[in-house]
Amino acid sequence: MNNLKWTYVGVVVLLAIEPALASEAINLSAGNDGSATRIENDLDSWIALAIVVTSLVTAWCMNAVSPKARSFGTILASLGCLAVAAWFFLFVLGTGILENPKPNQTPLDSAKPTLLWLQGLIALAAGLFLLLLGIRQSGEDKALELKTENDPERYGRVSRLLHWSTAMLFITMIPMGTFASIIPEGTDYRNAYYVVHKTIGVLVFVLLATRLIWNLRTRRPALAESLKPVERKLAHGVHVALYGFLIALPVTGFVMTSFHGYPTFFFIWELPPLWAPSDTGTVVWGLFHKYLLPYVLYITLGAHILGALKHHYIDKHPQAIKRMVG
Template identity: 30%
Template structure:
């Protein structure tokens, strides 16, 4: 069975599925990279390269999450899975929107850390994303605190989201996870 590009009432389309999994992979990889780079000392070969990579991937993530949100708002959402009550559907919707909100908090605070000194962000050597605010003493520290805690919340929520999908798949045996894997998954 060929996957449609757009969402349908039966399931998610190729664009939504692809963006979902790419974003999920990047979020967990960025969390790991962030944990790794904060402990690097000045003489480590990755001392400047890891933060540069983290910032560049963060900008790509911002573009992907923005595209995913636009795609979500411009496409029909699949019909609720049979057997999911109204409270369960409401909880799922709230969690999804909180994931988007926290993603943006993490990315905006990361941008504010990187541009606190008024310098732009070099994105893979391809272009510079300018600092939109003038340099401000103390912004980097405050943004860093927000970035750290928002990232912890994001990874925790994403982990719970994944656990819920696995529960739906293996315990409830419903279509929740299969719809995000594609129309032929699990059949």
């Protein structure tokens, strides 16, 4: 009961400080010409670093040997989701930007406020689910013995760390990117969101590239024998598609940014555009990065998550989800 009490205290504190961090700490001027004045003392980079460190610690704890540490990791993941939900409900809604966004560049832009609502609600639901799961895990006493490499039945420690680190970063990167894309030009904190969004995007690309290289060294665990042939094909197709989309998203973002004449941020560093600005290049690559890839990725990711939950809760195939969890 003591663990439960402190979990609730942590959630309340997090919900209380998140709006302040989002609305006060992220504060700088973004010029219409593509130049940007960074936050004093590079606070935007520190915010990005805090998100990255929290994601890595969460992934590590979720796959720790100790059951208490794994419970703590699940609760950290819960708090990460709840932080995203708190940021949306307590800060984003208060800005008035959803009602008065940047003028639409395409008809799909009009869907972004609704998309942010969905992301906020999903983050809230995921946070509450993980919180309950973490509390339940606190009563377990079974150690988790994992090999470094994958074995025939489940993923090893390295694959799991790469997977969950990427997942936690993705949870933050996508809503911030969606919100940044509708913030009107000249809004004081607009560029700060791009600093965090692009920094995390670079790291997601690095993590995915690392995982692809790691996959060449160690084979993926076999799918559960209870799966039907069509389910096996779908699982494999979704898995490959996720890799492709998650790699393509930061790459197209980088190319689009360069064609736009803007720098690519990575913490305190700025990589200048690698080629001359081009309106055509911006439109073409922006079509992929801002519209086509995200929406297809949402559908694919949703299928991935729903498929895992179906196998675990409906089909009663516990080994399916235990390949990556527990």
